[in-house]
Amino acid sequence: MQAFLKQLPRHFSPHDTEAMALAIQLARHGLYTTSPNPRVGCVLSKNGNIIASGWHQQAGGKHAEIEALSQAGEQARGATAYVTLEPCSHHGKTPPCADALIKAGVKRVVAAMVDPNPQVAGNGLKALHDAGIETNWGLLEEDAKALNPGFIKRMLHQQPLLRVKMATSLDGRTAMASGESKWITGPAARADVQRWRAQSCAIVMGVDSVLSDDPSMTVRQSDWLGESPELWQQQAIRQPLRIVLDSQCRIPLNAKLFQQAGKTAIATTENSLKQHGDKISQLQNLGHEVIITNKSGQINLAPLLRELAKREINEVLVETGPTLAGAFMQAGLVDELILYMAPKLMGHAAKPSLSLPGLDKMSDCLQLNLKDIRQVGEDLRIIASPSPIAPEAS
16 A cells, blocks of 8 residues: 555645645634544635535534535536545445545545555545546645644554643642642633643543542633634533543542533552442442553553553543653653643742652653743643653763
8 A cells, every 4th residue: 555655646736735724724623523533624626716615523423525525516526625634435434435525526636644544544545546536645744644643643553642731830830738729820721721621532630639629620611711602502522531540449429520521430450449349339330430451559551541542532631640640751651741830939848740750860851842832821831742862972
């Protein structure tokens, strides 16, 4: 398949770029609603004019190509289709989009990127090519990949994309020595967190966070400054799965997150299942899922993420205390760190943001790549990704 993909021409006109940019813009409309499917946009153009467009709105609904073809009708014959992701070639909840494009009589298909799904992975483009349709890919590929980092990672590595979110003071503290932490950041930063929650399939926290803060861990419209009201009306924005890591089954049955919309799961061990079987049965009888990650001791984080990938979870947001956040970081499982930093000082006795034991020398430091820094309300938001430490000069 790689040989076939390499032979496809990758030369594009200014109109091609404009049409694909529009398709990418449309795909972003599905940022909070398409999971576990990828966010995809499609634009149909004929004689240099846009004649139809569409985007995938919800899993189980019409794909972007079908939305655009339905809008275009007979005008689709002889048109060029610009799609942010290779058209699917397999039967899932909906028929293959490649077949629909062939049947509609489009003349040319331009895909921004090849689908990483092994069930597709070039087969959609080949089906179009074999049907006599001019086929190209690679236009604005990096922009298209940025739409679906979690879907891509799940397909290629059988793990979801994992982000760790933290709110700290300017001196890197997350709570006073007493445990008081509301509120470090301002309302604009807290509203911004709702967007990250809404685009995540799951939120992970440690049981200590539940015991100390009793959080709801929901996506709240009231904190979202009125964004996307039509999506709320359509009930398209779903609550992420809440996952509490609890190796000793310490979570109280009346915890606030059990009373919220959406589902809550407890990740624990076989040893805890034996020791606290009655309580685990109570949790299950109340409709809460229990995920067993390993036999004893601490919860093994990497197998947990692989299990979440099997459940079609693309993006995970970790909102927890310094110990668990540090454990994810030191295990090399963090893809992005989202840090909200408030312009205040909390002092040396306050609690740190990350527990990272064993960092004794500068050469032990975990290096980060800064991806984005901006002001959100009165606070700063920093997005960074872990990177290997460069070797010392000899």
